[in-house]
Amino acid sequence: MIRERQTPMREQPPEERIRNFNEVPLGYTADEAIREAERCLQCAHAPCVEGCPVGIDIPGFIEHVKQRRFAEAIATIKAANALPAVCGRVCPQEVQCQGVCTLAKRFEPVAIGRLERFCADWEADHEACCPAVGAPTGRRVAVIGAGPAGLTVAGELRRAGHAVTVFELLHAAGGVLMYGIPEFRLPKAIVQREIDALCDMGVEIQVNRVIGQIRTVDELLSDGFDAVFIGTGAGLPRFLGVPGENLNGVYSANEFLTRTNLMRAYRFPEYDTPIKVGERVVTVGGGNVAMDASRTALRLGAKASIIVYRRSDEELPARREEIHHAKEEGIDFQLLTNPVEFLGEGGRVRAVRCVRMELGAPDDSGRRRPIPVEGSEFEIEIDTAIIAIGNGPHPLIPQTTKDLEVNRWGNIVADPETGQTSKKGVFAGGDIVTGAATVIEAMGAGKRAAAAIDAYLSETGS
Amino acid sequence: MYKILEKRTLGPMIREYVIEAPDVARVAKAGQFIVLRLHERGERIPLTIVDVDPASGGVKLVVQEVGKSTREMGDRFHEGDNVLDFAGPLGIPSEIERFGTVICVGGGLGIAPLYPIARDLHRAGNTVIGIIGARTADLLFYEAEMSAVCDEMIAMTDDGSNGRKGFVSDPLREILASPRRIDRVWAIGPAIMMKVCSEVTREFGVPTIVSLNSVMIDGTGMCGGCRVEVGNAARFACVDGPEFDGHQVDFDLLISRQRYYAEEEACALDRYMAEQKGAAQR
Numbered sequence: 001m002i003r004e005r006q007t008p009m010r011e012q013p014p015e016e017r018i019r020n021f022n023e024v025p026l027g028y029t030a031d032e033a034i035r036e037a038e039r040c041l042q043c044a045h046a047p048c049v050e051g052c053p054v055g056i057d058i059p060g061f062i063e064h065v066k067q068r069r070f071a072e073a074i075a076t077i078k079a080a081n082a083l084p085a086v087c088g089r090v091c092p093q094e095v096q097c098q099g100v101c102t103l104a105k106r107f108e109p110v111a112i113g114r115l116e117r118f119c120a121d122w123e124a125d126h127e128a129c130c131p132a133v134g135a136p137t138g139r140r141v142a143v144i145g146a147g148p149a150g151l152t153v154a155g156e157l158r159r160a161g162h163a164v165t166v167f168e169l170l171h172a173a174g175g176v177l178m179y180g181i182p183e184f185r186l187p188k189a190i191v192q193r194e195i196d197a198l199c200d201m202g203v204e205i206q207v208n209r210v211i212g213q214i215r216t217v218d219e220l221l222s223d224g225f226d227a228v229f230i231g232t233g234a235g236l237p238r239f240l241g242v243p244g245e246n247l248n249g250v251y252s253a254n255e256f257l258t259r260t261n262l263m264r265a266y267r268f269p270e271y272d273t274p275i276k277v278g279e280r281v282v283t284v285g286g287g288n289v290a291m292d293a294s295r296t297a298l299r300l301g302a303k304a305s306i307i308v309y310r311r312s313d314e315e316l317p318a319r320r321e322e323i324h325h326a327k328e329e330g331i332d333f334q335l336l337t338n339p340v341e342f343l344g345e346g347g348r349v350r351a352v353r354c355v356r357m358e359l360g361a362p363d364d365s366g367r368r369r370p371i372p373v374e375g376s377e378f379e380i381e382i383d384t385a386i387i388a389i390g391n392g393p394h395p396l397i398p399q400t401t402k403d404l405e406v407n408r409w410g411n412i413v414a415d416p417e418t419g420q421t422s423k424k425g426v427f428a429g430g431d432i433v434t435g436a437a438t439v440i441e442a443m444g445a446g447k448r449a450a451a452a453i454d455a456y457l458s459e460t461g462s
Numbered sequence: 463m464y465k466i467l468e469k470r471t472l473g474p475m476i477r478e479y480v481i482e483a484p485d486v487a488r489v490a491k492a493g494q495f496i497v498l499r500l501h502e503r504g505e506r507i508p509l510t511i512v513d514v515d516p517a518s519g520g521v522k523l524v525v526q527e528v529g530k531s532t533r534e535m536g537d538r539f540h541e542g543d544n545v546l547d548f549a550g551p552l553g554i555p556s557e558i559e560r561f562g563t564v565i566c567v568g569g570g571l572g573i574a575p576l577y578p579i580a581r582d583l584h585r586a587g588n589t590v591i592g593i594i595g596a597r598t599a600d601l602l603f604y605e606a607e608m609s610a611v612c613d614e615m616i617a618m619t620d621d622g623s624n625g626r627k628g629f630v631s632d633p634l635r636e637i638l639a640s641p642r643r644i645d646r647v648w649a650i651g652p653a654i655m656m657k658v659c660s661e662v663t664r665e666f667g668v669p670t671i672v673s674l675n676s677v678m679i680d681g682t683g684m685c686g687g688c689r690v691e692v693g694n695a696a697r698f699a700c701v702d703g704p705e706f707d708g709h710q711v712d713f714d715l716l717i718s719r720q721r722y723y724a725e726e727e728a729c730a731l732d733r734y735m736a737e738q739k740g741a742a743q744r
Binding site: 215224245271394 | 485486488489499503504505506530532546547548549550551552666679680682683684685686687689690691696698701715718719721723728729730733744
């Protein structure tokens with residue numbers, strides 16, 4: 001008899017967690033994990049594996065969990081995924097592995113993400129399993145950007161025996177995992193642990209390296225790197241383009257989250273970087289980043305944290321779990337609402353003027369186009385606004401690389417299957433190619449690019 | 463870790479550092495900047511590059527100790543010590559061409575980033591007129607360095623304690639009003655000084671470049687915190703600048719945005735001073 005519902009995961013209660021930055025879901029115990037693993041049907045055709053952008057042997061690792069063979073379980077995951085503790089937490093499993101789980105046709109799907117997280121966390125408390133590294137091939141690969149795409153490429157190629165050097169612009173590796181996703185959703189110590197595991201495999205990570213300036217992509221190739229992977233991710237934030245947006249107190253989500261996560265502004269003045277929040281905060285946007293920013297604002301002391309989104313609940317692009325957590329924490333969702341102007345006083349924002357929207361005919365994206373309702377303008381008094389409507393590509397590499405084809409938005413043009421760019425030996429993947437997407441999609445692109453780079457290195461064998 | 467190769471005092475609370483960063487020293491050009499972080503809890507501090515020595519790998523910077531982090535750097539980081547992080551070069555280099563006659567105006571700390579620009583303009587065959595100024599004689603530095611790379615040099619202090627008494631915009635106006643042909647002006651210093659200089663040059667229709675020091679976090683084209691309005695469009699000082707057309711910059715917005723964290727900066731500085739005092743008493 002199959003249990004219809006997932007084994008629940010304990011969470012910090014909302015009233016408690018909005019006062020701290022600790023992780024919200026607390027993870028499974030071993031017994032809870034085994035209980036959940038028992039729900040897996042071990043389907044022969046394993047649709048879940050198809051649904052996983054990095055192709056983890058999901059039934060395989062779940063069977064190990066069921067048999068209490070946790071070391072084997074994590075080894076199985078790590079054979080396909082270098083960042084399991086991260087993916088178990090931030091992947092949108094509901095539209096990937098769990099979305100296609102056979103059980104989901106009638107019941108709740110197997111909680112694959114929670115099981116993945118359990119295995120990764122179990123490993124942290126026990127002997128780490130360092131994936132086998134192949135015999136040295138004598139080939140060298142440069143990876144630009146130590147985010148999800150770059151780290152995946154690094155792990156895969158290192159495992160194949162290539163020497164890998166990762167160049168990171170910031171002072172810490174991890175990319176969006178470090179600067180973007182908040183501590184309460186993805187503890188930074190966990191990200192660091194996964195990065196350390198890559199270093200243990202022999203991946204070399206150099207931080208504070210401004211590639212494009214200190215060395216161009218072409219120079220890296222002439223320096224003796226046999227291939228280059230560009231995974232430089234998101235860059236400058238998009239703004240609404242409405243009046244008053246440059247007032248003090250109007251942040252991009254990137255700035256707000258970078259101050260908080262990477263620079264630890266929530267511990268100012270113990271840490272040097274400050275942040276200002278005030279009592280009333282509006283976050284504009286409906287994606288995961290908007291949820292992260294609005295929930296961060298609460299934890300920084302906001303009394304009211306409001307999300308303003310121009311479409312309806314149904315169209316919110318954020319994961320349902322994030323929306324659910326945000327609502328539990330008391331985030332006020334002002335849907336079908338769009339900002340038209342920020343109003344200031346003494347250079348500082350004091351209110352946002354919004355207009356109500358209604359949904360009209362579908363637009364190019366297939367979603368119904370929001371149309372302003374005439375005469376519906378109103379003001380929301382605020383101390384801080386956060387604009388979370390996306391990013392352009394990071395500008396540095398396209399700016400400094402000759403003959404690298406980019407599209408009209410500045411994203412690098414790369415083959416979706418291989419990551420091959422317009423330059424020989426140069427591959428790219430992640431947000432720098434696709435525009436803002438998810439961690440696991442970037443990792444999937446990294447995995448495909450790594451396979452293509454490996455093939456390229458064999459073809460061009462020395 | 464990046465070693466401090468040299469440290470010297472240029473004036474009260476003004477210090478010059480040479481920090482070992484060979485990658486940066488090899489390629490950095492006038493007008494670019496770096497970001498450094500002193501220690502694990504430190505903020506990312508953007509500083510414009512003053513000079514580089516590819517042979518020794520040294521990058522020269524001048525720091526004015528105006529806040530907690532810069533004070534801490536002055537008090538606790540000495541020759542032979544290391545700073546934790548150092549990344550660069552960032553930003554677009556100054557456009558160095560043979561323009562003809564160029565006036566380089568530096569106010570206060572702005573003299574430091576102005577120096578390599580004046581030097582490179584001079585090397586490119588321009589006639590360079592230097593105007594440097596500070597509140598008082600103690601705070602005026604690089605007089606000799608600037609004199610060496612300028613065909614004419616005018617020093618100014620607000621109180622007349624060194625050179626002429628007055629603001630840097632005074633001789634700027636005099637020269638522009640004279641029959642001499644001036645092809646371009648660089649003005650680097652406090653926002654208000656760059657604003658005044660840009661207003662003066664606008665009257666005479668002389669193209670003017672300013673270098674904007676807005677508040678930055680990453681400094682690499684990611685956070686958008688350093689945005690400024692130039693010609694009514696939002697631009698980012700870190701990747702579109704730091705140099706912009708002074709006649710197009712909204713300086714009032716820049717000044718307002720620079721002051722946003724004044725309270726927090728004061729709080730951090732007070733806390734640091736109290737800590738220093740406590741340490742001295744023990």
